[in-house]
Ligand SMILES: Nc1c(NC[C@H](O)[C@H](O)[C@H](O)CO)[nH]c(=O)[nH]c1=O
């Protein structure tokens with residue numbers, strides 16, 4: 432369903448697992464940090480609202496979205512107490528095909544991490560045509576994709592623990 436037709440960021444926490452003993456890492460790209468900080472804030476707020484302790488939310492920054500792949504891989508390697516990792520980035524189309532390669536590279540890289548990792552890696556990457564689309568999806572009229580990523584993380588942690 433297209434975001435434009437619905438704000439997908441609303442949730443009913445009574446239908447979600449209690450996160451009091453969950454630990455989540457969030458790797459944040461510094462490119463378009465006005466947007467990525469908004470996405471991070473949405474994710475952090477939802478995780479805290481659903482019971483996580485502040486000390487159980489671990490944030491690492493990386494230069495750009497392409498570095499989210501290595502950052503998430505390294506975070507998983509060095510912190511074996513994590514239950515999930517969320518990667519947060521915002522790629523905005525420029526004049527060249529670089530947008531296409533960054534978006535596809537990060538998508539495949541995060542997909543590959545999910546194939547080899549024992550914990551879920553949640554994909555919170557905006558791939559927008561212009562910044563207005565990014566603003567609308569990082570706490571604007573179309574909600575916050577960071578919130579949605581946090582909800583996905585909670586659900587996947589619960590699934591992983593019950594598997
Ligand atoms: N143009 C954007 C980038 N580009 C940088 C790459 O992500 C990467 O850091 C560089 O190629 C060095 O490896 N990154 C974003 O996150 N958003 C953009 O719009």
Ligand SMILES: CC(=O)[C@@H](O)COP(=O)(O)O
Nearest residue numbers: 523524525526527529530
């Ligand atoms: C996604 C990018 O790296 C892009 O924003 C860079 O802009 P340009 O394609 O004009 O070099």
